[in-house]
Amino acid sequence: MTLQDFQAYPAPAKINLFLHITGRRPDGYHLLQSVFRLLDFGDTIHIRPRADQAIHRTEDTPGVPEASDLCIRAAHLLKQHTGSQLGADIHVTKRTPMGGGLGGGSSDAASVLLALNRLWKLDLHREELISVGLKLGADVPFFIFGENAWVEGIGEKLTSIQLPNTHYVVITPRIHISTAEIFASKQLTRDTNPTTIAAFLRDLVHNDLETVVRRQYPEVEKCIDWLSQFSKARMSGSGASVFAAFDNQEAAKAVLARINETRELQQYVDCDVSGFHAKGLDQHPLHSFAN
Structure with missing residues (x-):
């Protein structure tokens, strides 16, 4: 077509x-x-x-x-x-x-x-x-x-x-995680005290779902551990994707190369893993399509 x-x-x-x-x-x-x-x-x-x-x-x-x-x-x-x-x-x-x-x-x-x-x-x-x-x-x-x-x-x-200009490496192990199952887990903490933007800017935050997912899906835990060698890694949403922030494009691309060219991460996690580099956007490219 x-x-x-x-x-x-x-x-x-x-x-x-x-x-x-x-x-x-x-x-x-x-x-x-x-x-x-x-x-x-x-x-x-x-x-x-x-x-x-x-x-x-x-x-x-x-x-x-x-x-x-x-x-x-x-x-x-x-x-x-x-x-x-x-x-x-x-x-x-x-x-x-x-x-x-x-x-x-x-x-x-x-x-x-x-x-x-x-x-x-x-x-x-x-x-x-x-x-x-x-x-x-x-x-x-x-x-x-x-x-x-x-x-x-x-x-x-x-x-x-407003967020700083940041580059990210995002990696996703090829596994299926049920969002409904994670939210229904008895292990999930549901009483985290409300935080503030000031605390977020000091990185005094976390992902409450990550602990539950890491226990049930070792592939995600291994991705987080591997990526944390280069920059603090965290899970996005209920997973399975994991990301880490980098100050510049060169550093992010160097980490991505280790995933795509050497397959080092795939061997460590023992499953298929995809990865990409991306820069944070300030605005959606179609933002002007609505007033």
């Missing part, structure tokens, strides 16, 4: 620089604090508008029926919300590891909403797009918000935060 007639839109990945679980609501949702950071690495969404109102994805995704595809659901939801008479063909070029705690599917859905807001000439304001996106998942509003954010509540309270 050729993508010549399609327009391309980035869908950046994100990492959780920390994740504290501060409580639990009566309905079962966990209260949290975190900082979400956008990365200059991710998927690409290709969209071709249609005049016949139909919404199609151009190829099947193994294990993901079209009706469950977040990108397709996002397009249908926006169409239903606005009554648009247009349609779209949608193709996704995946780079973000699936199930890695990097927000790949949520970012894809958000980029579809932002792109169609412009392509269909809807001119919806950001707050309205965020309300649409929230129906698709808790992380989708962040990508529509489009800035690095201090996150609270169940993930719906977003406050813009």
